[in-house]
Amino acid sequence: MTTPATLRIDFVSDVACPWCAIGFASLQRALAKLAGKVHADIHLQPFELSPQMPIEGEDAGEHIMRKYGIDEKKMDANRDAIRERAAALGFAYNVHHGSRVWNTFDAHRLLHWASLGDNARALALKQALFRAYFSDGENVSDPEVLLRIVNAVGLDADAARGVLETGAYADDVRAQEQRYQQAGIHSVPATIVNGAHLIPGGQPPEVFEQALQELAASGASGT
Template sequence: MTAPLKIDFVSDVSCPWCVIGLKSLERALEQLGPEVSADIHFQPFELNPQMAPEGEDIAEHIANKYGSTPEQMQASREGIRARGAELGFTFNMEKRGRIYNTFDAHRLLHWAEHEGRQLELKRALFEAYFTDGRNPSDREVLIDVASRAGLDAEQAREILASDRYAADVRQREQLFGQLGIRAVPSVIVNDKYLIQGGQPVAVFEQALRKIAAE
């Protein structure tokens, strides 16, 4: 018997650990196969909601926000790159020089959910930023990425030129904030169980198998 799993994946498109978390989750679901049927919904979280339109140098940003030294940053980058490689994702750290606001990306993800292309857009946004070093706050970039994910480019342009879905995204951000989500990725299963962080595949697999058994 297949166990249904509703999965709310709370994350930001500028969060490298969210990439690792998603890739690990997907691999765990592959390994569980017909034991489970997963319905994944990507929920918005902004790491830098007050970020200026031009963004900020990533080294300066991390040093200011976390107090990291250049050596610590380099070690962290290498760890992330290696974890990504294990999961089949390419982090080109040298291409990612700045960090940006991601609110418009979350608006498109909200729309993509209605269009049945949310997972495709999420993957495309991660690749655009972390692999190709593109700016996820640039509307022309977002339109191109949406098109690559199988969405209508003109509709994406119209959404970005308006304030459509802005209230919906804010409402969801507030909802998950009220539920105590302060860090990402946060994976909420069946509105009840929380798995936090870019966990290894085995951790997701074990947790999901246990939840499915209940």
């Protein structure tokens, strides 16, 4: 019986990035198809699209049009494209006029904390945060929302409350963000395999599948 190739996958993303949600779902679908051939050691890495976002958030439409210099027609077309891609992956993208953009730093701190203990639950937390943000329109900068999500995926809500209230792991998250920015990652999602091979953007599952299969077959490494 052939032993599956093990690939380290660093998934650099922001909870507030719809293409990151699509990329994450695509990656998971690809890995499911490669079961028995590829074993993925997934590490979630932080990136903030809007690190200065105030606690009250901002209207999503106004934010996107200003940040990317596009008009409402182009924004709506982009949203339709995202909605279609998301639906194909079984993911409801319910962003519309009136939706808001939220600060995600505390969410990243909780993801870092979760990854230190139970990586499977950290991945579940990531997926749940994407769903809360894009499907349910929840404020993921609200501590009570975050704690409810933490509890729902089976993590210790009391420990998570301690993380939120003490500012724990803030320096760790900032350091990781800086590390990837210095490495040239300026847009997300960025999927880095074995520390050296970049799969950029929210690719379809088949693109991830082919790339990972080729890297596994070649014995790719970061050396």
